[in-house]
Amino acid sequence: MDKSPDFYFPAPRSSNYCGQCGTPITRRVPPGDNRERDLCEHCGAINYQNPRLVVGTLPVWEDKILLCLRAIEPRANTWTLPAGFMELAETTGEGALRETREEAGVEVALGKLYTVIDIPMVDQIHVYFLASASNGNVDPGPESLEAKYYGFDEIPWENLSFRSVSSTLKHYLNDVKTGQFDTRYYSLEPSR
Numbered sequence: 001m002d003k004s005p006d007f008y009f010p011a012p013r014s015s016n017y018c019g020q021c022g023t024p025i026t027r028r029v030p031p032g033d034n035r036e037r038d039l040c041e042h043c044g045a046i047n048y049q050n051p052r053l054v055v056g057t058l059p060v061w062e063d064k065i066l067l068c069l070r071a072i073e074p075r076a077n078t079w080t081l082p083a084g085f086m087e088l089a090e091t092t093g094e095g096a097l098r099e100t101r102e103e104a105g106v107e108v109a110l111g112k113l114y115t116v117i118d119i120p121m122v123d124q125i126h127v128y129f130l131a132s133a134s135n136g137n138v139d140p141g142p143e144s145l146e147a148k149y150y151g152f153d154e155i156p157w158e159n160l161s162f163r164s165v166s167s168t169l170k171h172y173l174n175d176v177k178t179g180q181f182d183t184r185y186y187s188l189e190p191s192r
């Protein structure tokens, strides 16, 4: 039974005040729109909210996979693939490399796009790239207590951070057996 939760912290649903003029916001369907938005009756500004992208890597070195022990919430003290929220003005690949550098202190060569995971219940999309490291060095940053390469049969399944991490790892270990690493696109449903 996989008890890992599904997500990084979701975005706050709204601010109470208009970001343009400070007037308390209203939540209603704007003219010509088809869903409720946070809008300002004073200046007309609409605060559109959209899903956020989490980008990361599955770094491999000599038949071992790099995992990081999270130092921060959510899910502190659990093991994760290096990943985090994409920043403005970067590509998905750049974000995945940056998170790997920040969390593990590891420079990897980016491989193929591997998993694209919709998590509509928290308005997130998690994207993992395959990646390869040229040596086993790690230098975990402040968001990680530890970074470590695990053998394929050593993965700490009982203490993984997120379902997107465990499912991506399961796909990879299955693909190692077949030698065919197809890109996968799927959704996570709420846990029962």
Ligand SMILES: [Zn+2]
Residues within 6 Å of the ligand: 018, 019, 020, 021, 022, 023, 040, 041, 042, 043, 044, 045
């Ligand atoms: Zn306003």
